[in-house]
Amino acid sequence: MDLNRLASRLDHIAPFHVMELAKMASELERDGRSIIHMGIGEPDFTAPxxxxxxxxxxxxxxxxxxxxxxxxxxxxxxxxxxxxxxxxxxxxxxxxxxxxxxxxxxxxxxxxxxxxxxxxxxxxxxxxxxxxxxxxxxxxxxxxxxxxxxxxxxxxxxxxxxxxxxxxxxxxxxxxxxxxxxxxxxxxxxxxxxxxxxxxxxxxxxxxxxxxxxxxxxxxxxxxxxxxxxxxxxxxxxxxxxxxxxxxxxxxxxxxxxxxxxxxxxxxxxxxxxxxxxxxxxxAIAIFEARKAEFRRRRDYIVPALRELGFGVPVTPDGAFYVYADCSALADDADALTVRMLNEAGVVLVPGLDFGPSTARQYIRVSYATSMENLQEAVARLRRFFGRA
Known part of the structure; x- marks a missing residue:
């Protein structure tokens, strides 16, 4: 098959960087590293x-x-x-x-x-x-x-x-x-x-x-x-x-x-x-509502924790399980910063590169769809990474 004959629309489809970081994280885990995943937007709760x-x-x-x-x-x-x-x-x-x-x-x-x-x-x-x-x-x-x-x-x-x-x-x-x-x-x-x-x-x-x-x-x-x-x-x-x-x-x-x-x-x-x-x-609705309350508890923990680490959170999220955090006070390239945080701190976060050019270098997405214990450990690792421990 001549790959040059693939449909031209593929030229406009960019790689999904969250999945690229997930692959990098999997390789580190295979080498025995402990990795905390705060990248992919998937609830840690499964179907009840x-x-x-x-x-x-x-x-x-x-x-x-x-x-x-x-x-x-x-x-x-x-x-x-x-x-x-x-x-x-x-x-x-x-x-x-x-x-x-x-x-x-x-x-x-x-x-x-x-x-x-x-x-x-x-x-x-x-x-x-x-x-x-x-x-x-x-x-x-x-x-x-x-x-x-x-x-x-x-x-x-x-x-x-x-x-x-x-x-x-x-x-x-x-x-x-x-x-x-x-x-x-x-x-x-x-x-x-x-x-x-x-x-x-x-x-x-x-x-x-x-x-x-x-x-x-x-x-x-x-x-x-x-x-x-x-x-x-x-x-x-x-x-x-x-x-x-x-x-x-x-x-x-x-x-x-x-x-x-x-x-x-x-x-x-x-x-x-x-x-x-x-x-x-x-x-089932009672279970989902209890889990929703837990997501809110996690949000109320992670937003001030990120601010304490030096990230800007100019808008407190009111839904989903994401925080969009400004990392410009900590680095001048969000993509490079997320790679460093993965390799050096063992924490997966996602650069703004996935979500559009206007925030690509300045913002990262933090998913709090993981346990409170994982969030607390991630914050502790990032404190050490940024020299704030």
Whole structure:
């Protein structure tokens, strides 16, 4: 095979540095080094017993066949009821498409909405895969630098100022990876109004919405039926490897998404879907809420600890399990600093390089999706590394 004939779109897909650092860490661990992982955004909690038991029953009962491309009707109804009980929203189950993780949901949304040459606005910093989903359909992610003053998010003014003839929509995340910050309800409403005025689409990634700590959670779905929302069982529900998520779309978009899902995925894993039903039982919700409280406890430990080490944390995260920390007082190159911290302190952190050019050299992402004991040990190692012990 002539590798020079690979599709040119691959030229626009950058390596994912968090995974590169994870590989480096694995090599050190094979050599006997103790490594504390605060890089990959994966809960250290796994699916609780009710979910495991539901999966086991599904396999024992032979519930292993394909489902409808839009998902098990019972799971669509359970998710709909979840929106009613948590957010006070009446979302028709038919608008909910169960997907093979949030990644599949984003892929389906971009496949349906992004034309070749179309621009999609998103903040810089953003989760890197989001811009690659746009690029996969020959669109262009337009990264708009956003700093602490905007909580690393887009604002109504930024969307209005940057909209041009090629712009077709916005792709937001609230709470965000890598920053853990949310867009305020009123600001999000203003953004949606501008996009609506321009005839564009608004996609909001809400995979961390269940992990909101300081305010009552809300969903962008409260802003109107034209808002497209992505969600997942990976973060709040602790089911990362199960590859199960969902997409909520306007009623007149359901058939298009169903058609794409039939062709690209057939359906999400049937076992994962049957297991996912157990996530909405009172027993499971109590477990998830206790784990959410633990994530908040970890946040409240790590933010002041990072400041004590000399990192700037200009915006306290209100959700997810990340802190976006300014390392410019400690080093002039975040990428080089993370490599040194890995090799010399045995702590994995992620440079801003993954998340957009405006913060690439100045910021690192800290994941506190690990035990309190690991966080405390990591801080002790970093105190020694920076000569603050």
């Amino acid at each position: 017993a009710p979910v495991i038991e539901a999966a086991t029953r599904a396999m024992a009962d032979g519930k292993l066949q394909y489902t409808a491309a839009t998902g098990l009707p019972a799971l669509q109804r359970a998710i709909s009821e979840h929106y009613r009980s948590v957010y006070g929203l009446d979302i028709a189950p038919e608008r909910i498409v169960v997907t093979a993780g949030a990644s599949a949901a984003l892929l389906l949304a971009c496949a349906a909405l992004v034309e070749p040459g179309a621009e999609v606005l998103m903040p810089d910093p953003s989760y890197p895969c989001n811009r690659h989903f746009v690029a996969a359909f020959e669109g262009r992610a337009r990264m708009i630098p956003s700093g602490p003053a905007e909580r690393f998010q887009l604002s109504e003014a930024m969307v209005r100022e940057n909209w041009n003839e090629a712009t077709r929509g916005v792709l937001l995340a609230s709470p965000s990876n890598p920053t853990g910050t949310s867009i305020a309800h009123d600001e999000l409403a203003r953004i949606a109004a501008v996009v609506r005025e321009k005839g564009g689409f608004t996609i909001v990634d809400e995979i961390y919405q269940g992990l909101t700590y300081d305010e009552a959670p809300f969903s962008a779905l409260s802003l109107g039926e034209d808002i497209i929302v992505i969600n997942s069982f990976s973060k709040y529900f602790n089911m990362t490897g199960w590859r199960l998520g969902w997409l909520v779309v306007p009623p007149d978009m359901v058939r298009a998404i169903e058609k794409l899902s039939q062709n690209l995925f057939i359906c999400a894993s049937s076992i994962a879907q049957h297991a996912g039903l157990a996530c909405f039982t009172p027993e």
